[in-house]
Amino acid sequence: MSTVIEVTDVTKTYRKSEALRGVTLALQPDRIYGLLGRNGAGKTTLMSILTAQGFASSGEVRVFGEHPYENERVLNRICFIRESQKYPDSFTAEHAFKSAALFFANWSQELADRLVTDFQLPLRRNIKKLSRGQLSAVGVIIGLASRAELTFFDEPYLGLDAVARQLFYDRLVEDYSRHPRTVVLSSHLIDEVANLLEHVIVIDQGRIIMDDDAETIRGSAFTVVGSAEKVRTFLGGREVVHSDNFASLASVTALGTLNESETREAAELGLELAPVSLQQLIVRKTMSASPASSGAADRPLSEVAR
Amino acid sequence: MNRVVKVMRMQLANRWIFIGIPLIILAASFLLTLIIWSFIPNDGGVRISGGSQAVMWYFFALGIQSLTLTFPFSQGLSITRRTFFLGTLSLFSLIALITAVTYWLLGLVEQGTGGWGVGGSFFALDWIADGPWYQPIAFYFAVMMALFLIGFWSATIYKRWQATGLLIVGISVALALVGTLYVIGSRNAWPEVGAFLGSQTQLAVAGWFAVLALAPCRRFVPHPASGRALVGSAVKWNRPRHAESVPLPTLLHRIP
Numbered sequence: 266m267s268t269v270i271e272v273t274d275v276t277k278t279y280r281k282s283e284a285l286r287g288v289t290l291a292l293q294p295d296r297i298y299g300l301l302g303r304n305g306a307g308k309t310t311l312m313s314i315l316t317a318q319g320f321a322s323s324g325e326v327r328v329f330g331e332h333p334y335e336n337e338r339v340l341n342r343i344c345f346i347r348e349s350q351k352y353p354d355s356f357t358a359e360h361a362f363k364s365a366a367l368f369f370a371n372w373s374q375e376l377a378d379r380l381v382t383d384f385q386l387p388l389r390r391n392i393k394k395l396s397r398g399q400l401s402a403v404g405v406i407i408g409l410a411s412r413a414e415l416t417f418f419d420e421p422y423l424g425l426d427a428v429a430r431q432l433f434y435d436r437l438v439e440d441y442s443r444h445p446r447t448v449v450l451s452s453h454l455i456d457e458v459a460n461l462l463e464h465v466i467v468i469d470q471g472r473i474i475m476d477d478d479a480e481t482i483r484g485s486a487f488t489v490v491g492s493a494e495k496v497r498t499f500l501g502g503r504e505v506v507h508s509d510n511f512a513s514l515a516s517v518t519a520l521g522t523l524n525e526s527e528t529r530e531a532a533e534l535g536l537e538l539a540p541v542s543l544q545q546l547i548v549r550k551t552m553s554a555s556p557a558s559s560g561a562a563d564r565p566l567s568e569v570a571r
Numbered sequence: 572m573n574r575v576v577k578v579m580r581m582q583l584a585n586r587w588i589f590i591g592i593p594l595i596i597l598a599a600s601f602l603l604t605l606i607i608w609s610f611i612p613n614d615g616g617v618r619i620s621g622g623s624q625a626v627m628w629y630f631f632a633l634g635i636q637s638l639t640l641t642f643p644f645s646q647g648l649s650i651t652r653r654t655f656f657l658g659t660l661s662l663f664s665l666i667a668l669i670t671a672v673t674y675w676l677l678g679l680v681e682q683g684t685g686g687w688g689v690g691g692s693f694f695a696l697d698w699i700a701d702g703p704w705y706q707p708i709a710f711y712f713a714v715m716m717a718l719f720l721i722g723f724w725s726a727t728i729y730k731r732w733q734a735t736g737l738l739i740v741g742i743s744v745a746l747a748l749v750g751t752l753y754v755i756g757s758r759n760a761w762p763e764v765g766a767f768l769g770s771q772t773q774l775a776v777a778g779w780f781a782v783l784a785l786a787p788c789r790r791f792v793p794h795p796a797s798g799r800a801l802v803g804s805a806v807k808w809n810r811p812r813h814a815e816s817v818p819l820p821t822l823l824h825r826i827p
Contacts, residue, residue: 318646337574340649351643353585354636360584361644367577368648407647 578658
């Protein structure tokens with residue numbers, strides 16, 4: 266199947282800052298993408314440009330093969346509720362859902378009703394008087410019930426309690442498996458969403474620093490725990506991303522994969538091998554990319570990324 | 572269903588805003604006027620009230636709100652700028668037309684009852700109500716549309732260029748007005764201006780209001796070839812090629 270989103274060398278410059286720098290991406294249909302990065306990394310800017318709510322300073326954007334700007338054929342298939350989504354002052358959640366039902370062809374009122382019960386959302390209360398969490402719930406419900414072919418969730422969990430967040434993740438996976446579509450979930454709570462994601466895009470200071478299968482990324486590094494000296498011998502010349510030392514013990518995260526004999530060797534040395542969490546890996550990558558940002562800005566992307 | 576009609580229905584999701592509240596404002600201002608008339612001693616003269624304009628100012632506020640709040644919401648529902656503009660404009664035209672006809676009908680009642688029995692004039696104001704039936708309707712309609720669109724454009728300028736933009740436009744308009752006054756004064760042309768204003772019919776005034784309200788539409792429509800608006804051409808703007816066929820006020824294009 267053809268790609269849903271194609272972004273080529275997109276930059277976005279504000280008067281004094283660069284929000285996006287040379288972003289190139291291709292998103293395939295019917296997958297769940299995680300758009301991860303720190304606050305202000307450019308996640309919302311990128312999503313705004315993809316949905317024609319914002320404009321790129323340069324570069325090409327294609328959504329469903331066409332430019333999304335003022336393009337009903339494309340926009341009809343997209344749903345993007347911003348993290349700071351505004352609603353008319355006079356609206357209640359019910360008004361918002363009724364309006365959404367008018368515009369999304371695949372809207373499921375049944376799912377919306379169920380989510381309202383799940384999130385215990387007051388339907389008749391003025392939207393202005395909803396709490397931050399309830400406001401997020403309104404956005405989450407519109408996003409899920411729209412069943413749009415391409416749905417963006419922009420930090421949808423803000424203000425939601427742990428139970429509500431879990432509910433959102435569960436409902437997303439449940440409805441996604443029944444009605445596959447392309448989902449882009451922007452988040453900085455990486456561990457929470459890690460299990461949902463099939464593909465991970467990490468953005469930092471306007472650059473894509475990681476764009477890979479979630480499985481590939483998880484397998485791209487490992488952690489060894491054991492006596493510091495043995496760990497050092499075992500790792501040899503491997504690139505170390507992070508190391509923690511407690512007395513004579515060390516826990517070191519290194520890049521690369523281990524083959525069978527290496528795994529056996531580790532066991533013989535009495536070293537413990539552990540998988541790396543997505544969050545740890547991304548934090549390390551982001552931190553190693555950030556301090557050098559002034560220099561890194563001139564380096565080619567591939568060097569920073571892999 | 573047509574998406575433009577859907578935008579109208581979205582705007583009407585809360586009926587109070589466009590229907591209920593205007594009716595209450597109209598009824599309240601009319602009743603208050605009647606009460607005031609009742610305690611002014613009746614010397615047989617005509618009592619004039621400007622209370623009928625209360626609803627129109629409410630439309631000015633609605634024009635602002637429909638852009639600052641309903642527009643961002645419409646973007647969340649993936650409505651194009653063009654559809655949003657057409658739908659909102661259609662709804663306003665419809666409501667302005669209904670209001671204008673209502674004013675005209677109530678004006679007829681007013682004239683038929685000798686100014687509600689107390690010689691008052693609230694709907695059928697002198698001059699506005701003179702002449703054929705379509706004149707007052709056109710006048711009220713144009714005034715309302717002008718107020719709504721001025722609110723809408725101001726909000727657009729605010730969204731695009733924030734307070735600075737609004738200040739610059741506001742000060743420019745004020746300067747232009749003062750300049751006009753100065754020119755008229757320095758040429759001792761006030762009598763001619765007075766004669767000109769006095770000679771205007773309701774239809775002509777309606778026309779002037781239409782020009783005032785629609786001027787930004789025309790001003791800001793982009794030139795197809797250059798992709799730049801006449802106004803604001805100083806600001807470089809990369810318009811996607813696809814948008815060239817979209818006849819829409821450029822200002823609306825530019826709201827991020």
